[in-house]
Amino acid sequence: MRIGIPKGLLYCRYHTFFETFFSKLGSEIIVSEQTNKDIMDMGVEFCVDEACLPVKVFHGHAASIKDRCDYLIIPRIMSICKKEYICPKFCGLPEMIIHSIPHVPKVSMEPIYMQNEKEFFKWCFSAGSAVTKNSAKIKKAFISAKKAQKKSRTGIIEPGQKLTVMLAGHPYVIFDEYLNMGIVNKLRAKGIGIITEEFVSDSETCEEVKKLVKKPFWTFQRRIFGAACVLLRHKRIDGIIYLSSFACGIDSVIIDLIRYCIGHFPMLVIKLDEHTGEAGMDTRVEAFIDMLERRVLNENYNPSPWECVFSGQNPV
Amino acid sequence: MYALGVDVGSVSTNIVLVDNSGNVVEKLYIRTKGRPMEAVRSGLAVLKEKYDDRQIQSVGVTGSGRMIAAIQIGADIAKNEITAHAVAAIQMDPEVKTVVEIGGQDSKIIIIRNGIVTDFAMNTVCAAGTGSFLDRQAERLEIPIEQFGDYALEAAVPVRIAGRCAVFAESDMIHKQQLGYAAFDIIGGLCEALVRNYLSNVAKGKELLPKVLFQGGVAANKGIHKAFENELQLPVFVPPHYDVMGAIGAAILAREKLEREKKKTMFKGFSVSDAEFKSRSFICSGCPNRCEVVCVLENQKAIGYFGDRCGKYNNRSFSSPAVYV
Incomplete structure (x- = not known):
């Protein structure tokens, strides 16, 4: 058989x-x-x-x-x-x-x-x-x-030279090198550290989503959103790169939820579809990294971006 | 001594020479017409008449065609359009907080606070509201693109046109034409639709604070400019060199880089305008990825490759390595 x-x-x-x-x-x-x-x-x-x-x-x-x-x-x-x-x-x-x-x-x-x-x-x-x-x-x-x-464990955790980003998105987008046009290697080549949601425990993400008015319906919604907030709160990341497949309904909810809760913290959303031209992605990733580097160099620009998480009331 | 900046975009290729105090002394706006190397070559041929190789201190390239241009002319830096536009905007006006840039194929928003880029966004899957879309509609209405903005300003009652998608906007516009609306009002409506689309897609969720700069080729369109001011309720400034800001940024970045690293330029000289450049593409059969590899040929000699995912061709060293940062 x-x-x-x-x-x-x-x-x-x-x-x-x-x-x-x-x-x-x-x-x-x-x-x-x-x-x-x-x-x-x-x-x-x-x-x-x-x-x-x-x-x-x-x-x-x-x-x-x-x-x-x-x-x-x-x-x-x-x-x-x-x-x-x-x-x-x-x-x-x-x-x-x-x-x-x-x-x-x-x-x-x-x-x-x-x-x-x-x-x-x-x-x-x-x-x-x-x-x-x-x-x-x-x-x-x-x-x-x-x-x-x-x-067995999945997930990517790699230290970077100066900056670390959270690579967020559904695992089948993050771990399919062809589908995401090799973004992991692109970040590696630039010396950027990477961490994925797998390195935040289930209990931590559950704690995090308790602050929401409505309990997440999808597992990946809880995992990705919760992990993003935890990593940010613990100052383990300098930015979030979200890989989203075009027409993904769940991503549209998660992205807005994250956006709402992180304030001015940098997040880049990359929409993936069938195209094979990499110029569009390269431009966005490069510009995002440039921006993070300059932000880190001028830290006094925004006193503490991490404190904006759930600052004040949280009506979500 | 000058810094050369080249922005190879989808619709236009812009070349500038910036002097040591940051003034633009030369500016060329060439239609790319899908042949980036020919556009760069013809631009350099114009500069060759007036300038000497030794006057060029540094070379920066940007735009979607930056890879190919960097190989062709020997660039010191190849930088993305967002950083280039932001650098140029800050240099032009240190007070800037918001940059609206609309080019041929993409549109961007750059948020700047205290002289640092703090956020940016680009259009995702739809090219509605970009220059090539406007070009196409101007052609449909048989109006020269240069007069498009003037027509829009004449609009008494701009017609409401769906702006979410370029294809639907076009069919909506055709319907309105069939119903007999005046061309002025249709064009006015189109400008409003594009601005609405931009603000709800690209600028979604961003805080647009003054001072707002509007740059890129589309900034020439007075109709769009006015629609932005109406929609934002803010004055929107179009800088004097709005159409070549990317190239200016590339020139500034190249100069900064060479000064920092104390290096000499890799510029190959204006003689590249005499060379014959061609590119040829083939499908690599090394693995099932079947990458479409592009090979750049200078006088029939391969000077660079790109497009492969594994680096089999990409990593081959050439006498004029391009520097990607």
Whole structure:
């Protein structure tokens, strides 16, 4: 049995789990390549036009391996934290793939509720049953996959020469080098330190969002917004670069929420879409870094930008 | 002794010579027409008649075509447009707090406090409200772009036109034309729509304090200028060299850099205007990224590459390395 795993969307975060699980079941695993032009082109060709770029790219990944596997893992991830959800496009992902790409093999359809072990096992049992009828083996594979996932970490934390920025955005945008036009390397080459939301603990972000009138609906909204506020408050960053995919509804909420709460703290929002011309991004990043450098050199310009977080009343 | 500043934009290529006290002694405004190297070459050919290589102390380039221009002429610095525009604006008027810049393909806002850029924004996905859009509409209405602003000022009752998207603005405008509205009023309405679009997209959430400078090619348009003043309820100043501010900024930055580092210029000399420049692009098949690599040729000899993500071509050293900061 050959199991196909597209290297798109939350693969970057949960690949250890899925790969361990299926290899423990004794199946052969086919993972698509890193995103490249062919995959992007295929994704744009197959996917419905309204979807965001990461969903399109996911279609490309699925299409690139569909003929080489017997069972395609299309994770319908509904939720990864209690009472919080993931982008609604994940709910319909299997249907989108089956509808848009011709001749797809069998696809995993069950929803995934990752925060709840029992619920999560349901998915594993249904997907695992496609490989083996031995339920003890599935249970064992589930346990070792969970263990392996616990040990794996994603995120970027790198010290810089003078400046550090928070690279914010959905993980599938930050960790897809092709999609984000290699921004991590661009910042590295300029000697800029990078930190992502993974390095702020869940409890800290939960503390932070308690100050909001309404509890965040999406996990990434809580994580990114909370982390931005915590990092800023602890003076660990000099600016925020937000990578947003064009047409992402959740980003539009998070960006405005962050903007509202950080006052005059510098934030650069980069909208990503299909274009491959890098001049637009280079100009914005370069100008942003120039601005940060000059701000640091003239610190008395703005006494303490960090104090503007949640200054005064907070009607959000 | 002069500093040479070159701004290779999507619509125009601007070249300036700035003397030691910061005065603009020479200024050229050339239409790029999609051929940046030809535009730079023809500009240098004009300067060659009047100036000597030794009079050029430093060279700075900016604009979306800065990479290619830096390789072509041997620049000391290649800087982004935002920094260049801000530096020029501060030099022109130390009191400036807000810079509105509208060029051919993009529009920006730069917020300056106490002589430091504290915030900026550029248009994201839509080019509505930029010079090339206005160019296109002027062509549609068969009005020379130079007179566009005068027409707008004649408008008695500017027509309301949707300004969110260039394509929709155009179709809205055509509908209004079909209904028989006067050209003056349509143009007046278009200027208002573009300013509204700019303020709600690019300048969204920014604090626009006086003094406001309006620069970039579109600042020549009196209609847009007036629409900005009406909408902001503030006086908006158009500096004397509004159309070449990016080039002035590049020149200043280049001079500052060489003075700081005590280095000599990398300028290749005005003779580059005699050389034949070509560029050729190919798709690298080294990996599945399939980068579109551009190779710049001077008299059939490769002098620089860019466009590859991995640096396979980019990192090749050449006799005239461009300095990117």
